[in-house]
Amino acid sequence: MLLTGASGYVGGRLVRLLERQPVALRCLARSPDKLRPIVRECTQVARGDVLDPPSLAGAMRGVHTAYYLVHLMSDSKDFEKEDRQAATNFAGAAREAGVRRIVYLGGLGDDADPNLSPHLRSRHEVGDILRASGVETIEFRAGMVIGAGSLSYQLMKSLTDRLPVMICPRWLTTATQPVAVDDVLAYLLAARELPASGSRTFEIGGPDVLTYADLIREYARQKGLRRWLIFVPVLTPYLSGLWLALVTPAKFEVGRHLIEGLKNPTVVRDKTALGVFPVRPMGVTEALRKAIADTTE
Numbered sequence: 001m002l003l004t005g006a007s008g009y010v011g012g013r014l015v016r017l018l019e020r021q022p023v024a025l026r027c028l029a030r031s032p033d034k035l036r037p038i039v040r041e042c043t044q045v046a047r048g049d050v051l052d053p054p055s056l057a058g059a060m061r062g063v064h065t066a067y068y069l070v071h072l073m074s075d076s077k078d079f080e081k082e083d084r085q086a087a088t089n090f091a092g093a094a095r096e097a098g099v100r101r102i103v104y105l106g107g108l109g110d111d112a113d114p115n116l117s118p119h120l121r122s123r124h125e126v127g128d129i130l131r132a133s134g135v136e137t138i139e140f141r142a143g144m145v146i147g148a149g150s151l152s153y154q155l156m157k158s159l160t161d162r163l164p165v166m167i168c169p170r171w172l173t174t175a176t177q178p179v180a181v182d183d184v185l186a187y188l189l190a191a192r193e194l195p196a197s198g199s200r201t202f203e204i205g206g207p208d209v210l211t212y213a214d215l216i217r218e219y220a221r222q223k224g225l226r227r228w229l230i231f232v233p234v235l236t237p238y239l240s241g242l243w244l245a246l247v248t249p250a251k252f253e254v255g256r257h258l259i260e261g262l263k264n265p266t267v268v269r270d271k272t273a274l275g276v277f278p279v280r281p282m283g284v285t286e287a288l289r290k291a292i293a294d295t296t297e
């Protein structure tokens with residue numbers, strides 16, 4: 001089994017679960033030295049970069065299932081082109097090595113929406129590229145992942161922790177259906193056991209559909225914070241990104257790409273996942289409670 005993105009948030013949580021499975025695990029990492037101390041001794045760590053095709057061949061050798069939990073955009077200005085290149089490299093190497101299944105976590109959002117953000121469109125395109133390789137691909141599409149180290153959760157947390165009064169752009173009224181990280185991990189793990197039946201895409205989310213403003217209010221309620229949200233229609237995604245850069249620790253580019261995606265509803269329209277997997281996702285109240293409890297700072 002191969003895991004890419006083990007140094008990231010979702011991958012870093014998944015690695016601990018995969019290490020408990022009765023199967024050899026190999027992690028692909030750009031900086032093996034950073035990963036080595038946090039994985040078990042029996043876990044292999046292969047140096048590799050999805051933007052460097054020759055580095056992938058060895059890592060794929062003998063692999064049945066390869067997890068693709070890579071997110072390039074934090075480093076990249078032209079993230080769409082790089083996402084495309086990375087997925088093409090990964091899928092090509094998987095096909096060459098005879099990998100049987102790719103499991104990928106992407107984003108929710110309606111492909112038919114002409115205003116779908118470049119970020120979400122690119123996440124969907126990555127799924128298309130992986131499938132087009134001919135390797136059976138299980139794609140999960142999720143909205144905000146609620147968990148202590150998740151970037152989108154941290155953005156929301158930073159805003160709410162720091163600003164008693166928030167001048168809010170319109171996107172805070174967009175509908176979203178967040179999912180707890182534990183439930184995402186349960187889906188990713190269960191994807192290994194899915195009978196082979198060709199590539200499939202599953203939309204996943206918790207039971208609650210709400211707005212980002214509702215999410216902020218619930219987070220504030222649980223933290224005992226009094227917060228006022230004032231809505232203004234004129235805050236463009238660009239200005240919202242600048243605003244985020246001022247009040248959050250995340251890099252401006254990351255904030256801007258994420259913000260552009262926040263104007264698009266991220267709601268589960270196809271509930272097939274609930275029929276296929278034994279996962280019963282928890283609600284937002286419970287997911288936030290766990291994320292707050294897990295936060296160390």
Ligand SMILES: NC(=O)c1ccc[n+]([C@@H]2O[C@H](COP(=O)([O-])OP(=O)(O)OC[C@H]3O[C@@H](n4cnc5c(N)ncnc54)[C@H](OP(=O)(O)O)[C@@H]3O)[C@@H](O)[C@H]2O)c1
Pocket residue numbers: 004005006007008009010011028029030031048049050051068069070071072074086105106107108123142143144145146150151152153
């Ligand atoms: N977090 C969320 O709210 C959320 C919501 C929906 C979907 N997702 C999806 O879940 C997946 C994982 O997200 P995440 O939040 O865990 O991301 P993350 O914390 O930013 O981690 C990204 C991972 O990608 C790796 N990576 C970046 N560039 C690479 C390269 N060139 N070659 C190899 N590895 C590379 C990073 O490794 P380095 O340590 O080397 O940088 C890191 O391990 C993404 O596909 C994302 O779209 C996340």
